[in-house]
Amino acid sequence: MEKILVTQPFLPPLEEVEPYLKQIWENKWLTNKGPFHQELEQKLADYLDVEYISLFSNGTLALLIALKALNIKGEVITTPYTFVATSHTLLWNNLTPVFADVDPVYGNLDPEAVENAITPNTTAILPVHVYGNPCDVKGLQEVADKHNLKIIYDAAHAFGVKVNEKSIMQYGDLSVMSFHATKLFNTFEGGAIACHTEEMKTKIDHLKNFGFDGETTIIGTGINAKMNEFSAVMGLLQLNHFKEILHKRQTIAERYRKNLKGISGLRFLYEMAGVDHNNAYFPVFLEKNYPLDRDTLYQKLKDQNIYGRRYFYPLISWLDSYQNRPSSHASNLPEAEKLASQVICLPIYPDLDLEIVDFVCDIIASHTNR
Numbered sequence: 001m002e003k004i005l006v007t008q009p010f011l012p013p014l015e016e017v018e019p020y021l022k023q024i025w026e027n028k029w030l031t032n033k034g035p036f037h038q039e040l041e042q043k044l045a046d047y048l049d050v051e052y053i054s055l056f057s058n059g060t061l062a063l064l065i066a067l068k069a070l071n072i073k074g075e076v077i078t079t080p081y082t083f084v085a086t087s088h089t090l091l092w093n094n095l096t097p098v099f100a101d102v103d104p105v106y107g108n109l110d111p112e113a114v115e116n117a118i119t120p121n122t123t124a125i126l127p128v129h130v131y132g133n134p135c136d137v138k139g140l141q142e143v144a145d146k147h148n149l150k151i152i153y154d155a156a157h158a159f160g161v162k163v164n165e166k167s168i169m170q171y172g173d174l175s176v177m178s179f180h181a182t183k184l185f186n187t188f189e190g191g192a193i194a195c196h197t198e199e200m201k202t203k204i205d206h207l208k209n210f211g212f213d214g215e216t217t218i219i220g221t222g223i224n225a226k227m228n229e230f231s232a233v234m235g236l237l238q239l240n241h242f243k244e245i246l247h248k249r250q251t252i253a254e255r256y257r258k259n260l261k262g263i264s265g266l267r268f269l270y271e272m273a274g275v276d277h278n279n280a281y282f283p284v285f286l287e288k289n290y291p292l293d294r295d296t297l298y299q300k301l302k303d304q305n306i307y308g309r310r311y312f313y314p315l316i317s318w319l320d321s322y323q324n325r326p327s328s329h330a331s332n333l334p335e336a337e338k339l340a341s342q343v344i345c346l347p348i349y350p351d352l353d354l355e356i357v358d359f360v361c362d363i364i365a366s367h368t369n370r
């Protein structure tokens with residue numbers, strides 16, 4: 001059997017790409033706010049139901065600029081249960097990451113833990129909608145309002161998610177997306193920031209283009225983080241297929257849930273009430289009464305050519321640049337520590353055959369007596 005990876009990028013049919021390439025060759029406008037860049041910003045703002053979108057060359061640079069655009073200083077409270085880029089962007093901005101624990105079910109930052117981590121130096125919260133499951137957006141906003149903090153959501157996993165019919169990108173001061181090849185909406189490499197005012201959009205647009213405001217004026221220490229025209233085309237084509245992408249992912253997630261139900265010691269995530277999910281990932285958690293430990297099952301799946309991923313292990317708080325901080329101590333992060341030791345993300349992507357899903361589930365069930 002061929003290798004089955006945790007994800008496979010959705011690619012639009014090649015014949016849909018060709019006319020756009022011709023157009024780019026005719027325009028000779030490859031980057032710097034080209035026509036496809038402008039079109040994608042508008043279409044994404046409409047699709048995601050937000051006022052403004054600014055496109056980026058990747059999600060990490062978008063996070064970097066989001067923190068700069070809000071002029072964040074001092075300490076930022078964030079989660080250790082995420083991809084390293086989240087807190088790396090704090091270090092790149094000379095900010096101090098302070099880790100707070102996550103909720104034991106979905107693994108999102110816990111508002112109460114956030115509140116307990118606040119000091120006079122805290123200026124912002126950087127939560128992640130892990131696996132695309134919405135954070136407690138109301139709880140976090142209450143904490144932020146009470147203590148006058150900004151919220152920047154790392155929404156890298158959350159493209160297309162809605163909470164009570166409202167786009168998840170409407171929450172917080174800014175939301176940052178990744179369109180990396182491994183994400184459910186991809187532009188090869190890419191990213192975006194959703195924001196609420198024209199003033200903020202302009203500031204972000206300047207910062208992603210070296211700080212240029214016009215031909216000779218430079219506001220602030222900008223960087224080069226612009227999306228190119230080819231990536232913008234990929235976004236436009238992907239958007240046309242996005243309904244079908246979501247539908248296929250939904251079908252696969254339902255099959256996993258049906259197959260894995262009743263396996264003792266194995267926990268998976270149910271849909272949240274009032275949420276339109278994107279099924280970006282399908283994590284399972286091996287609890288004490290599952291007969292194998294996580295790494296053993298991970299290896300057994302690999303032996304059968306099923307390459308799951310241990311997202312998110314190791315925790316960021318275990319890494320060299322982070323581990324000596326007081327908030328990184330395991331006793332401060334018991335739920336995150338537990339999830340990191342239990343999780344495997346199973347393959348999920350639009351073209352994954354349901355027979356493969358059944359095969360994966362059979363391997364997982366074969367070690368138990370159900």
Ligand SMILES: *Cc1c(COP(=O)(O)O)cnc(C)c1O
Pocket residue numbers: 058059060061082083085086128154156157177178179180190191
């Ligand atoms: C992928 C990802 C990023 C980084 O995005 P890139 O586009 O790869 O730079 C940031 N945060 C999270 C949670 C991610 O999963």
